[in-house]
Amino acid sequence: MDPKIIADLHKFYPEIVITGTFLLVIVADLVFGRLRRAVTFALTVLGLAAAFALTLPLFGAAPGTMFSDMVALDPMALFFKAFLILASLLVVLAAPGSRELSGSGLGEFYALLLGVTLGMILLASSTDLLMLFLSLEMVSVGSYIMVGYLRNDRQSNEASLKYLLFGAVSTGVMLYGITLLFGVTGSTKLIVIRHALAGAATPGENSLILLVSTLFILAGLGFKIAAVPFHFWCPDVYTGAPTPVTAFLSVAPKAAGFAILVRFFFTGLSQAGQGLTWITFASINWMPIVMVLSIVTMTFGNIAALRQENMKRLLAYSSIAHAGYILMGAVVLTSDGLQAVLVYLITYLFMNLGAFMIVIEIYNRTGSFELKDYRGFYRRSPFLSVSMSVFLLSLMGIPPLAGFFGKLYVFAAAVNRDLAWFAVIGALNSVVAVYYYARVMKTMVIDGGDETSPVHASWDSTALIWVMLIPTVGLMLFWDQVQKITSGSVGLFLGN
């Protein structure tokens, strides 16, 4: 066996720990009778915490690839590893408190979540199209089951079926695109693909087949980040899935999708240009395509969210719109833009998960996701209403909350690349978004409801909401660190 593979294993500890925890959780779920709820929960939390702790020492490692150039170990991959493990950990902490999941055993849920987490961190660091496809499927197949976790619930089943059909078709189309790219360049390794495209005999060679292949691959990646026009599954799946799963899907696999989208387009289909910018190849200029995708995604997401009456559906469309903003950071093709993507994802993690935590808690108490049942909630639970308002204000991008900084970085990156019109479209979209977020706040705080009985949030969800609330409000106090971490994490391994 290649000795380098053995030597690389110590850089692979986070993945190994997650795999081990995955197996342990399955066994523990079978072995421990009455205690299994507590044991599987503790194991999952410990496993994810250990994986997170093991990721941190890797941050100083020299960028490179492991396992025959299958996965990269570079600052960007490590950032996403830490980010995705943290996101999964937060969702695991929220799961036992959810009334939707209380009827079924949670052991399998944790096991699936660990499997999907493993898939996500591999996806975020794939540098080979084979690895990309395998880890994408690992994330997708696990998510299909998680969405359909409530076996006796018609909506959950239906959501799972829709997710499955859309997902399978888009990954199939993506696979076809991958084969065309392999045919043109003769390799599945992103770095070799870049060299092959850069060394084309005549500029613009094979441009038609490359265009088709890029569009097909974009279908698969766009499905993961729920970009329009590959978003059809998103509102239905988010509504039908158990809410902790919805919260998970809206943050973690989406972030992993962005990680691989950036890695695919930056290391495979573009080359380093002047300073800290990238330029596309003459044969495949993907920048305008993704730019249109970004504009359409944010505009559609915001406009469709305006008339939603179901909170989960509203947050689904809002997450589509946010995907549009994040794409904006990726498509300007600069280091600033990449940093903006990372900043946006950090802020999005806390504010979006926070909003979903409150939706979970309100459902636990009232049994409803409908906006009309949120009427006059301020009188029933000031804490839930005020913290919901903070998360929504942050999603709007109101300073000094975290969400503002995400938008600021993204728009600034666009302006710095002389794409001011692009930033203006983003800013106009944020104005539209204010309407539907403010509508929820108005319903909760100003409108009077018939129901006035007080609602007390349980201590564990209160604690979790605080965990989300503190970074959402206080992230600006630690901006130096956020700036340092994100600017240090934009490095992609581009080959020796």
Place this chain on the structure above:
Amino acid sequence: MIGLTHYLVISAALFSLGIMCVLTRKNAVSVLMGIELILNSANLNLVAFSRFTSGNLDGQVFAVFTIIVAAAEVAVALAIVLSMYRMLRSVNLDRADTLKG
């Protein structure tokens, strides 16, 4: 002499038939068959490119992995379709209509 083009034409035809099947069928199982056609058209492409252009075995290895992944995906898919059948006594996709808006 059968060359690369022949394989690519067949694979493109399979891909198109798969997409057509996915778009027009109402039966969930038929849609899954369409997805299989799409995946197999990609396999054919991979093996043909591996044989005629790249000169290495990457494509053939990729095709083996694709077959495995397709099997795993279909296993999950059939379980989900079965679960829908238990609930609705039907695999007609038009019946899955409670989520909309």
